[in-house]
Amino acid sequence: AQSVTQLGSHVSVSEGALVLLRCNYSSSVPPYLFWYVQYPNQGLQLLLKYTSAATLVKGINGFEAEFKKSETSFHLTKPSAHMSDAAEYFCAVSGTGGGNKLTFGTGTQLKVEL
Amino acid sequence: SQTIHQWPATLVQPVGSPLSLECTVEGTSNPNLYWYRQAAGRGLQLLFYSVGIGQISSEVPQNLSASRPQDRQFILSSKKLLLSDSGFYLCAWSPGTGGRSYTFGSGTRLTVV
Numbered sequence: 223a224q225s226v227t228q229l230g231s232h233v234s235v236s237e238g239a240l241v242l243l244r245c246n247y248s249s250s251v252p253p254y255l256f257w258y259v260q261y262p263n264q265g266l267q268l269l270l271k272y273t274s275a276a277t278l279v280k281g282i283n284g285f286e287a288e289f290k291k292s293e294t295s296f297h298l299t300k301p302s303a304h305m306s307d308a309a310e311y312f313c314a315v316s317g318t319g320g321g322n323k324l325t326f327g328t329g330t331q332l333k334v335e336l
Numbered sequence: 337s338q339t340i341h342q343w344p345a346t347l348v349q350p351v352g353s354p355l356s357l358e359c360t361v362e363g364t365s366n367p368n369l370y371w372y373r374q375a376a377g378r379g380l381q382l383l384f385y386s387v388g389i390g391q392i393s394s395e396v397p398q399n400l401s402a403s404r405p406q407d408r409q410f411i412l413s414s415k416k417l418l419l420s421d422s423g424f425y426l427c428a429w430s431p432g433t434g435g436r437s438y439t440f441g442s443g444t445r446l447t448v449v
Contacts, residue, residue, distance in 0.1 A: 265440035328379035
């Protein structure tokens with residue numbers, strides 16, 4: 223079975239500071255990996271996805287993530303946090319069985335302070 | 337373009353009452369469809385998924401059921417709600433062939449009282 227672990231359920235940064243949200247995956251096959259963002263009482267929006275084409279993936283809103291097979295990691299970063307980045311972020315990995323099932327981490331709540 | 341509609345946005349139901357949440361997708365055919373439940377601090381739990389009309393796979397035993405009467409319609413139901421059914425329910429779709437990104441609906445906040 224595939225799984226992801228998000229380290230830190232809450233992360234707080236100052237506006238303009240680096241954002242780093244951690245995600246480690248477990249997979250017996252080359253994975254597809256995703257980062258989603260959720261604003262309060264809304265659905266999830268895709269930030270970026272890794273599909274083995276390139277290890278550094280750029281997404282929307284200035285976010286990017288690097289796939290590191292040796293570390294089984296797919297951490298999400300943004301050079302400079304903005305107040306509008308405050309939200310919950312989910313890492314996910316695709317399954318190997320039928321139905322294209324995604325397994326999500328437990329999420330990281332990002333708080334951006336002035 | 338493809339869109340996904342989920343309703344209602346909020347719902348307050350008494351214990352023991354029935355439930356029906358509906359999700360429809362437009363602009364695509366033969367999508368994979370999913371129901372997730374989100375509880376605070378527990379991430380998203382996959383409840384059901386469907387790869388075609390009438391094909392439902394259940395991921396966890398529970399008080400809920402799902403149906404797919406049409407290609408782009410996915411319904412989540414319960415005959416008798418429990419307090420533990422409270423949560424935020426999300427519908428999602430992905431392409432049936434290739435591509436693995438999900439597109440999510442806006443969610444339904446269900447409170448069982």
